[in-house]
Amino acid sequence: MSEEKTYVEDINRTIYDVIDDDSDAFKLEEGLSEDIVLQISKEKDDPDWMRDFRLKCLKIYNELEIPNWGPGVDGLDMDHIYTYVRPNAKMSNTWDDVPEEIKNTFERLGIPQAERTSLAGVGAQYDSELVYHNMQKQVEDQGVVYCDFESAIKGEYSEMIRERFMKLLPPTDHKYNALHGAVWSGGSFVYVPKGVKVSVPLQSYFRLNAKGAGQFEHTLIIVEEGASLHFIEGCSAPKYNVANLHSGSVELFVAKNAKLRYSTIESWSKNMYNLNSKRALVEEGGRMEWVSGSFGSHVSYLYPSTILKGDNSSMEYTGIAFANTGQNLDTGMKVMHLGKNTSSVVSTKSISKGGGINTTRTSVQVMPDAQGAKSIVSCESLMLDSLSKSDTIPVMDIRTDDADVGHEATIGSISDEAVFYMMSRGLSEEDARALIVSGFADNVSRELPMEYAAEMNNLIKLEMKGTIG
Amino acid sequence: MSQEILNIEKLCVSIGEKEILKGLDLKIGEGETHVIMGPNGAGKSTLGNTLMGKEEYEVTSGKVTFLGEDLLEMGTDERAKKGLFMTFQNPIEVPGVRVSEFIRNSCEALGNKMSLWNFKETALEQMKVLNMDPSYLDRELNLGFSGGEKKKAEIFQLLMLKPRLAILDETDSGLDVDAVRTVSEGVRVYHERVGGSLIIITHSTKILESLDVDRVHVICDGRVVAEGDRKLVDEINANGFEKYIKA
Numbered sequence: 063m064s065e066e067k068t069y070v071e072d073i074n075r076t077i078y079d080v081i082d083d084d085s086d087a088f089k090l091e092e093g094l095s096e097d098i099v100l101q102i103s104k105e106k107d108d109p110d111w112m113r114d115f116r117l118k119c120l121k122i123y124n125e126l127e128i129p130n131w132g133p134g135v136d137g138l139d140m141d142h143i144y145t146y147v148r149p150n151a152k153m154s155n156t157w158d159d160v161p162e163e164i165k166n167t168f169e170r171l172g173i174p175q176a177e178r179t180s181l182a183g184v185g186a187q188y189d190s191e192l193v194y195h196n197m198q199k200q201v202e203d204q205g206v207v208y209c210d211f212e213s214a215i216k217g218e219y220s221e222m223i224r225e226r227f228m229k230l231l232p233p234t235d236h237k238y239n240a241l242h243g244a245v246w247s248g249g250s251f252v253y254v255p256k257g258v259k260v261s262v263p264l265q266s267y268f269r270l271n272a273k274g275a276g277q278f279e280h281t282l283i284i285v286e287e288g289a290s291l292h293f294i295e296g297c298s299a300p301k302y303n304v305a306n307l308h309s310g311s312v313e314l315f316v317a318k319n320a321k322l323r324y325s326t327i328e329s330w331s332k333n334m335y336n337l338n339s340k341r342a343l344v345e346e347g348g349r350m351e352w353v354s355g356s357f358g359s360h361v362s363y364l365y366p367s368t369i370l371k372g373d374n375s376s377m378e379y380t381g382i383a384f385a386n387t388g389q390n391l392d393t394g395m396k397v398m399h400l401g402k403n404t405s406s407v408v409s410t411k412s413i414s415k416g417g418g419i420n421t422t423r424t425s426v427q428v429m430p431d432a433q434g435a436k437s438i439v440s441c442e443s444l445m446l447d448s449l450s451k452s453d454t455i456p457v458m459d460i461r462t463d464d465a466d467v468g469h470e471a472t473i474g475s476i477s478d479e480a481v482f483y484m485m486s487r488g489l490s491e492e493d494a495r496a497l498i499v500s501g502f503a504d505n506v507s508r509e510l511p512m513e514y515a516a517e518m519n520n521l522i523k524l525e526m527k528g529t530i531g
Numbered sequence: 532m533s534q535e536i537l538n539i540e541k542l543c544v545s546i547g548e549k550e551i552l553k554g555l556d557l558k559i560g561e562g563e564t565h566v567i568m569g570p571n572g573a574g575k576s577t578l579g580n581t582l583m584g585k586e587e588y589e590v591t592s593g594k595v596t597f598l599g600e601d602l603l604e605m606g607t608d609e610r611a612k613k614g615l616f617m618t619f620q621n622p623i624e625v626p627g628v629r630v631s632e633f634i635r636n637s638c639e640a641l642g643n644k645m646s647l648w649n650f651k652e653t654a655l656e657q658m659k660v661l662n663m664d665p666s667y668l669d670r671e672l673n674l675g676f677s678g679g680e681k682k683k684a685e686i687f688q689l690l691m692l693k694p695r696l697a698i699l700d701e702t703d704s705g706l707d708v709d710a711v712r713t714v715s716e717g718v719r720v721y722h723e724r725v726g727g728s729l730i731i732i733t734h735s736t737k738i739l740e741s742l743d744v745d746r747v748h749v750i751c752d753g754r755v756v757a758e759g760d761r762k763l764v765d766e767i768n769a770n771g772f773e774k775y776i777k778a
């Protein structure tokens with residue numbers, strides 16, 4: 063990534079906060095109605111089944127209640143959300159074709175640079191549509207498919223997608239899944255054929271620029287038998303004084319003995335409602351790894367879940383959430399052990415500052431046939447002051463008699479002794495505290511590729527400076 | 532005396548209600564090596580912590596001038612930036628923060644910004660002096676270090692940060708014979724290469740073997756009760772502090 067992002071002194075929220083002019087973008091009117099859903103469907107030239115599916119989802123959306131157990135979403139008024147904003151750009155596979163202003167935004171975020179140095183493929187979505195999608199030739203030659211969702215749904219893999227689209231995350235699951243089903247747009251489709259190991263990560267970056275807009279990208283990844291992939295998801299938006307909404311949907315299929323790592327660094331602006339859903343289905347001997355850093359948003363509901371369906375399948379979840387002033391982050395993870403000898407290892411960390419609220423929910427289910435299941439969950443919270451709140455809510459539902467399940471939760475604060483020690487070596491109090499907090503997040507940054515670890519450390523430094531609110 | 536670097540006049544320090552330093556005087560010249568001895572609880576670490584600006588140590592009266600400026604007006608990080616350094620009797624463990632990351636940040640804060648490559652080269656050179664394995668660079672700061680390893684890591688920082696004045700608080704205690712020799716060598720190298728001044732708080736003589744000592748101060752009950760040259764160390768080792776405690 064660019065120098066300015068990896069050097070600690072040059073931290074600058076403006077990387078994320080620059081607002082592009084969107085006057086030449088095409089917007090559907092705000093709100094949610096059958097008419098709007100039909101217009102989106104027409105814009106996207108949906109196959110019939112998809113149009114019908116959207117309408118069905120809208121109906122479900124209208125029938126379902128707003129969740130009554132998490133942070134309030136009163137500030138989110140669907141009547142004032144633009145569900146579809148098409149940038150004035152056609153999707154391209156060269157950055158030269160991307161309009162200057164949009165290209166500059168992605169340059170600032172370091173995407174083209176990262177693509178040159180450390181990624182095998184990149185997708186870049188701007189508001190509701192992809193503006194860039196490209197993959198290295200050698201990866202393409204291995205038979206890997208990585209493309210925008212709209213092309214995928216009409217192309218060679220249409221049947222495969224139709225069989226799976228919103229089957230892992232059905233619209234009936236919760237209201238925002240239904241919303242997603244009705245108005246989804248953009249996202250990526252990835253298919254890794256049997257035995258193919260993609261050694262360099264693919265990345266999709268989601269940038270929401272338009273004021274008061276929603277982003278509803280759909281990501282569907284299939285990793286076939288014995289194959290492996292690392293997929294990175296990045297997201298950000300500039301700050302507005304009205305609510306923006308992100309309700310993406312990520313469905314992951316990990317076949318027999320396949321391996322998928324899904325890494326996310328999320329730095330939404332703090333007017334964002336991030337009501338996101340992610341789920342993975344893992345077959346025999348397969349392995350799912352989640353790495354998740356949640357830094358932005360006003361309200362988040364985010365619990366990546368994993369179904370360990372096949373025997374000997376496994377998952378590992380490493381996540382961190384930073385809630386600063388005005389943020390209420392409800393995060394965590396869920397795992398369901400269905401197969402025999404399945405295992406899950408979970409480490410969540412939360413940092414709360416300036417009145418920020420973190421709630422960490424973990425749910426471990428061991429179903430009756432899942433003999434020999436093992437699960438270990440550790441939740442650590444760091445409180446930076448007494449204004450902030452942090453809560454851990456573990457749920458365990460064990461239906462076998464030989465499960466080996468552990469849970470531990472700790473809560474701590476920064477020790478004055480450590481701050482004094484660091485200051486005696488020249489660090490300012492602020493830098494000392496930031497370094498201690500980065501240390502707390504170290505197990506997460508170690509799981510990320512170097513550039514992303516650097517970005518995460520920058521985000522931590524930014525939050526510690528409190529320059530954004 | 533050479534150019535004065537530190538001047539402490541009638542320093543009184545309390546922790547809570549309790550007065551620990553009771554009018555302490557001390558002068559250190561540029562490049563000099565001073566030794567401070569004294570019974571347990573005499574206030575030696577208190578002096579170090581006060582000079583470094585630790586919160587709970589309240590200066591009730593007296594004056595401290597460091598390089599011509601009022602030290603007591605400065606925050607801890609400013610003091611470090613001015614060139615003051617102290618090794619801790621019990622360096623704290625900071626999980627997740629790598630030794631290299633911490634020291635590189637410190638060097639940078641003190642105005643010595645290095646490229647990663649440059650830093651590594653410099654660090655490895657200093658570690659060699661201290662017989663430290665390069666793998667320490669990637670360990671979490673002081674975490675799970677043995678007592679001796681912690682002390683070595685402190686001297687490693689001394690060599691990397693090159694302060695004008697270093698206070699070594701019992702850097703030699705709890706070390707085996709070889710480690711004392713190594714640490715002593717590290718201090719000698721610092722003194723020779725950087726030419727900085729030293730205040731060595733110690734209960735033993737082994738660390739002093741390879742160093743030229745300019746002055747020895749004995750602290751009892753928060754005051755300097757005796758001063759002398761190197762011979763004073765031997766005298767105390769032979770006869771203890773009894774004579775001073777009575778005085």
Ligand SMILES: Nc1ncnc2c1ncn2[C@@H]1O[C@H](COP(=O)(O)OP(=O)(O)OP(=O)(O)O)[C@@H](O)[C@H]1O
Pocket residue numbers: 546551569570571572573574575576577578587
């Ligand atoms: N944070 C503190 N709170 C309360 N009392 C303290 C604190 N720090 C030091 N003291 C007290 O101040 C006195 C001097 O302690 P100090 O650590 O300075 O002694 P010292 O000369 O370094 O002793 P030693 O040789 O054992 O290291 C002791 O009585 C000690 O109990």
Ligand SMILES: [Mg+2]
Pocket residue numbers: 575576577620700701
């Ligand atoms: Mg002491």
